[in-house]
Amino acid sequence: xxxxxxxxxxxxxxxxxxxxxxxxxxxxxxxxxxxxxxxxxxxxxxxxxxxxxxxxxxxxxxxxxxxxxxxxxxxxxxxxxxxxxxxxxxxxxxxxxxxxxxxxxxxxxxxxxxxxxxxxxxxxxxxxxxxxxxxxxxxxxxxxxxxxxxxxxxxxxxxxxxxxxxxxxxxxxxxxxxxxxxxxxxxxxxxxxxxxxxxxxxxxxxxxxxxxxxxxxxxxxxxxxxxxxxxxxxxxxxxxxxxxxxxxxxxxxxxxxxxxxxxxxxx
Numbered sequence: 001x002x003x004x005x006x007x008x009x010x011x012x013x014x015x016x017x018x019x020x021x022x023x024x025x026x027x028x029x030x031x032x033x034x035x036x037x038x039x040x041x042x043x044x045x046x047x048x049x050x051x052x053x054x055x056x057x058x059x060x061x062x063x064x065x066x067x068x069x070x071x072x073x074x075x076x077x078x079x080x081x082x083x084x085x086x087x088x089x090x091x092x093x094x095x096x097x098x099x100x101x102x103x104x105x106x107x108x109x110x111x112x113x114x115x116x117x118x119x120x121x122x123x124x125x126x127x128x129x130x131x132x133x134x135x136x137x138x139x140x141x142x143x144x145x146x147x148x149x150x151x152x153x154x155x156x157x158x159x160x161x162x163x164x165x166x167x168x169x170x171x172x173x174x175x176x177x178x179x180x181x182x183x184x185x186x187x188x189x190x191x192x193x194x195x196x197x198x199x200x201x202x203x204x205x206x207x208x209x210x211x212x213x214x215x216x217x218x219x220x221x222x223x224x225x226x227x228x229x230x231x232x233x234x235x236x237x238x239x240x241x242x243x244x245x246x247x248x249x250x251x252x253x254x255x256x257x258x259x260x261x262x263x264x265x266x267x
Contacts, residue, residue, distance in 0.1 A: 004237030012235065020141075021134055026070075029127050033066045036123045039241045040115060042231040046222040046242070047111035058112055065116070066123055081128070084121035084253035087114070088214060095217045098167050098224075106225065118218070121253035122245070128256040132263075135195060139186075140208075140255045144247045146186050147179035147209045154178020163213070168220040176213055183209040196262050204258045208251050215250030219243070 019031040040059035049055050069080060091114070094101050105111060129137040155175025163171040187205040191198035219242055223231065230239030238244060 006237075008236050008238055020130075020137060024130070028130050029066075029070055029123075032123055032126045033063065035241060035245070036066070036119050037063050038234065039231075039245060040119055042234070042240045042242045043115040043119065044112070046219070046226055046228070046231060047115060048108040048226070049112075058115065062116060062119060065120055069120070069124060070127075078128070078257065080121040080124040081253045081257035083117060084125075085257060087117035087121075088211060088250055088254070091118075091218050092214055095164060095167055095214060095221055098164075098221050102225065111222065114218075118215075118249045122249045125252035125254075125256035129252065129259070132256075132259055136255075136259060139190060140248075140252055142186055143183050143205060143209060143255070144212055144251050146182040147212055148247070150182025151175035151179035151213075154181070164217055167217050167224065171213070171217070176210070179213070180206055180209055197264070200262045200264075204255065204262050208255045208258070211254050212247040212251035215247045218250075219246040 019028070019035075023031050037059040040062045041055055044055040044058040047058070049058065094105055105114065126137070129140060151171075152175070154177060155170075155172045158174040158178075159172030161173040162169065163173050163176060183205050184202060187202045188198065190196060191201055195201075219231065223229070231242035232240030234240050235244065
């Protein structure tokens with residue numbers, strides 16, 4: 001397993017870096033759209049669509065939606081980001097009330113709709129952050145990674161109070177606090193580098209860090225409902241694409257929505 005993880009990481013890391021920071025414009029949108037389409041294929045299974053050919057329909061529909069948003073970006077402005085913020089409020093309720101509220105979303109159509117509201121704004125958020133400058137695309141990636149690392153070590157050392165035991169028994173409140181400390185330090189470093197004012201960046205970073213945990217919990221809830229360990233086996237040793245981007249589905253659109261406020265222009 002460890003050997004598989006290392007080999008997969010060595011292959012994917014350069015590809016991801018090239019796609020995220022070596023491409024621009026339509027090429028970048030296509031690259032990130034392809035990643036999101038793979039995640040959508042996995043989401044079909046999380047939604048209860050098991051037939052091989054039927055699972056291709058959802059990523060196809062999502063790809064068409066991404067193309068439409070790309071074509072009409074000027075007219076539609078930032079609506080996918082606002083839509084994502086509202087959707088994550090609903091997702092919070094479902095995660096907090098699992099399994100009591102599971103009847104509200106367990107229908108396949110509802111779960112597919114949740115997938116649209118999670119994945120389409122994620123792609124759009126990546127495009128928006130790329131347009132705002134590579135340093136902010138890098139920042140949101142570093143933020144999620146720092147949150148994961150801080151949560152892992154803090155949770156392992158101090159974790160006692162379970163965050164959402166019915167959804168993800170391994171997560172603790174102490175882990176969340178560790179992730180917040182780590183991303184707070186990241187925000188301070190960016191501010192010291194002169195890229196943004198410290199207080200707005202810190203507040204947005206801490207808020208987005210907290211919401212990013214919800215992205216992880218939402219996928220865990222869907223996997224638990226489907227009795228799945230990983231979203232797929234597309235990435236040997238790492239599970240599926242959704243397993244790698246679950247936190248980003250919450251963090252990217254919300255950070256892209258709030259970035260103009262951080263830079264002083266209003267959201």
